[in-house]
Amino acid sequence: MKLEKLNPSVKAATVLCSVIMLSFQYNITLNLTVFFSCLLLLLFFSNARIKHIIVILAPALLAAFGMFMMGLYYAKGNSITSAELTELSAVPYAVRAAMSTNLKSALQLGTRILSYAGLGILFALSTDGEEFISSLMHQCHLSPKFAYGILAAFHLMPSMVREFSQARLALRTRGMHVGPFSLKPVFAMLVNSIRWSESMAMAMESKGFAGNEPRTFYSVTKVHWYDLVFSVVCIGSILIFI
């Protein structure tokens, strides 16, 4: 049984429910348990490669560390007050006291990001994008117009990156300065992408794509009993912990 086999919509809903439950909790052990359970699940029950997990987790770890530092310095109520700082003799004690009381908030904030990231990558690394969209169509009643629109835009992305650097280059060859926030290449790209969207819509419609009429599908995602078991087990174990 692999995580990839689960229905993407059910998986996404489970992750979202877990996150909403965790957002009302300030439980460090719970957060860490969720994070490590997600990692273990990914390592043993999915095809995700360790290298991939590390690459996607690195920015998450940085964000968690950042939140930890922020909590350590600026958690509510326990911040170092100026009154405490003016009493010179009390400084080291005041700083230490603030740090020690803030440590808990800091850990709460930092581990919270970790638990979210754990749940997030559990989904991201075990889900195929097209299957997710297809499942949104069949389980969440997303209209095929939106589903195929999303897929079209998604697959256009590499060409957009290429076109954007070409637009910048074109301006530079004409001797114009192009900074990171210049609007000229953005404007050129906007014109391009609106034209693309029009011709793509025309192309899709001329191939017989009609968003509102019933259609057949090459693959139809279904909800199985094990999807519900996964969902119940995940949400249930968090509920028990609370």
Place this chain on the structure above:
Amino acid sequence: MKVNWKLKDVLMIAIVSVLFGVVFLGATYTGGFLSGLLTPAGLTSLGYEPFYGIYFMAAAFAAYVIRKPGAGIIAEMLAAIIECLLGNYFGPIIILSGLVQGIGFEIIIALFRYKKYDLKTMCLASCVCSVVTLVYNLFISGYSQIAVPVLLLMLAVRLVSSIIFTAVITKLLADKLAKAGVLNGYAIGQNTAVDLEA
């Protein structure tokens, strides 16, 4: 409130929101770098705030160009699903954030009954969106644990960022596009056409 969306509209919004993502990807890297610098001072999250307005651009552009109820919300949701497909480490949580951002932006536009789209309205909508997303952060990111002055500083930076990116730059780009005639098939293009005749 049910609006009939044409395939052309859906594709335009999806592609434009991906475009904003691609174009301003550099900004998020700058944000990451800035947060890194601010981490020793404990102000990590502040590093991303100057670029926060970029996240609302899809909603603002869609609402401004299409001028239909739900345009902003749908645009943010499309952008969020695409970001989810790209493999963001927050996964489906992004979709929830997208929904909040879209609703946050559309509150003001809806209050004006989808009729007013001047710079003032866009600025107001961006500001409300900033406040709504910060309230969302209070719960979801646990910002309620952070001291109020720091939160106010973050809100101030986010407000300025959203006015610059979401209101001013987005409106500027859309107006220029309408003038160039690229948006003639949309509500905004029809409005300018009327203006020219008058």
